[in-house]
Amino acid sequence: MNTFENKQDFSEELKAYRLLVDTCLESVYKDIYPRSLYEPIEYVLSSGGKRLRPIVTMLCAGAVGQKPEDAVQCGSALEILHNFTLLHDDIMDSSPLRRGRQTVHVKWDDATAILSGDVMLGVAYRLLLSSIKGKERSLDMLDAFTQGLIDVCEGQALDLDFQSLSDISMNQYMQMIEMKTSRLLEISAIVGAFYGNANDETVHSIKEFARHLGLAFQIQDDLLDLTADSSEFGKLTGQDLIEGKKSYLIVRASEKNLPLKDKELLDMYIRKKGISMEEIPGMIRMLSSNDVLLDAQNAIKFHGEQAKLHLSTLVESTHQKALMWLTDKMSQRTM
C-alpha cells in the first residue's frame, strides 16, 4: 500500500522552476570570454537535462518556509557542480554520448573538456557565494557544497577502482553510489534547507530523503542502461556493459547462485572487463531470467518509499507534496 499517494500533478510548477534555472545558468556562459572556454560550458548547460538538483534545492527551501524562487542561484550552483562531474567523468570513461549528443571531449578535445570543467567549479562557487551573503548559515552551505565536491570525486575514484577488481560486494557498491550520486542530491537538499534556516532535525530528514532518492535514482540509471529507449535516454543501450562497469545489475548477479552457463557469462564479463555490442542481448536475457532486473526494480521501489517516509516527517506543505510527487516520478522514469 502506498501511503503517500499524490493526487496533484506538479509538472507545471516544476517546469516553471526549470525555466528559472535555465535563465540563471545562461548568465554564467552567455557572452563570457574567452569563448574557447565558455562555448563548451554553454553546450553542456544549455542541453536541457532534468535540473533535478536545483529543483530539489528550491523545493526543500520551499518546504522549510522560504520562497523556492529565492534559492534558484544556490540550486543552479549545484547544477553546475553536477555538470562539471559529468564533463570530467565522460573523459575518464571515454563516453561518446551524453543526453543524445557528442560529449565535450569528443566534440572538442580532452584539454578543452578538462579546462572547461575546471572553470565550471569556480563559476559554481562564485554563484553560490553571491547568493548566500548575509545568510545566517552561509558557511554551512559552503562546507556542504565543498564536502559534496570531495565526496563525488572519491565516489568516482571508487567506481574506477571497482573496474579492475573482480569481486565487489553489494555493500561496497552501495557505498560507492552513495558518494557518487546520492551525495550531490543530499547537498542540493540540505543547501535548500540551510537557505531556509531549518533546524537540525529538519535538515536530517531532508538529507535522508535525498540520500534515498539518490540511491533509487542511480539503481534506476543502471537499469535504464539496458531497458531504456536509447534515443530517449540519450546514451547507447548497454554502454555500461561495454565499459565493463560494475553496475547494480552486475553486483546483484554476482551475489546469486546462477546456473553454470549464466555464471560463465558473468565470469567472462568480469574477466574481460566488459562485453561487445553483439553480446548485450544475451546478457540482458541472463539478467532477466535470474530476476536481477526484478531485484533492481524492487530496490528502486524500496528507496523511493524510504525517501517519502522521511519527507512525511516534515510539516505538510505544497512543496513537501511536490517533493513526494517528484520522488514517484523519478522512481518511475524511463529516461
Added chain:
Amino acid sequence: MNTFENKQDFSEELKAYRLLVDTCLESVYKDIYPRSLYEPIEYVLSSGGKRLRPIVTMLCAGAVGQKPEDAVQCGSALEILHNFTLLHDDIMDSSPLRRGRQTVHVKWDDATAILSGDVMLGVAYRLLLSSIKGKERSLDMLDAFTQGLIDVCEGQALDLDFQSLSDISMNQYMQMIEMKTSRLLEISAIVGAFYGNANDETVHSIKEFARHLGLAFQIQDDLLDLTADSSEFGKLTGQDLIEGKKSYLIVRASEKNLPLKDKELLDMYIRKKGISMEEIPGMIRMLSSNDVLLDAQNAIKFHGEQAKLHLSTLVESTHQKALMWLTDKMSQRTM
C-alpha cells in the same frame, strides 16, 4: 640605484615557514582514502617546490600585523590550488616532467590526473573554509580565492588559444600571464592581507606588489626555459620551444626588426608550432644575438623594482623586509 637594498638574510625564516606549510599539506593526503585518488596528491604535494604562494600569504599577513604562522592554512590552500593547476596544465600541455620527476598523467594516467586534480580543489576549499571561520572578512577571502580559480583557468585558455594564433602582441601576452601566473600570487597576497584585516589601501598596495612579482616570476620562468640547468630547474631545456609556446621571448622577438635569416627561423617556429630538440641551440643564439634575452632580463628587473615600490608604501616591519628580500631572490633565481 636600488633604493630597497636588503642587508638581512631571511633564508632561515622562510625555511621555517616552508616546514609549517609542508606539515599542513601532509594532513590533506596522509592516510586518506581511496589511495588511488590521494597517492598522486601525496606525490605532487610532497615533491617540495618553493612554496612561494603560502609564504607570500604568511608574510603579507605578517606585514599587516598578524602572526604569519596563523595564516599557514590559508596559504596552504593556495599552494594546493596552485598545484591543481600544474597537474591539469601538464595533461593539457602533454608535459613529461615537473620538478625533475614524471608528471602524474605519465606516472599514472590521464583519468587519475584529472580526478586527483579535481579533489585537490575541494580539499583546498575545505582547508580555506576551516581556517577562516569567525574572521571578519571570511567571505572576501572566499570571493578572492574563487576569482583566482576562474582567472587562472581563463589565463590557461588564452595560453592554449595563443598556440594556434600566429601573431600575439606583447599586450595580449602580458594579459595572459597576469591571469595565468600573477593572479594566484595576488590572491595569495590579499588573502593574507584580509586575514590580517587590512584596510583597502593596504590591500591595494599588497595586490600591486604581488602582481608585479608574478610578472617578474613568469618572464623569469620563460627565460629559464632556455638558460637554466635542466637538472636543477626540473624541466627539460627548451621544453616551451618544443611545445610551440608563445613565451615572452617569442612575443618579444616578433616585435623586433629581425635580420632576414632570423625572421625566417621565427616564422618557421610559428608556422610549425614548435621546433625539435636539435633546433634549440640555433634558436637560443638567435634570441641572444637580437637582445631578446637581455630584454627579458630588463623586464624582470623592472617588475621586481615595481613590486618593491609598492611594498615600500607599507608600514615598515620585519615581514615587509622579508617580502622585499623574497622579491630580490625571485628576480634572480636560477631554478
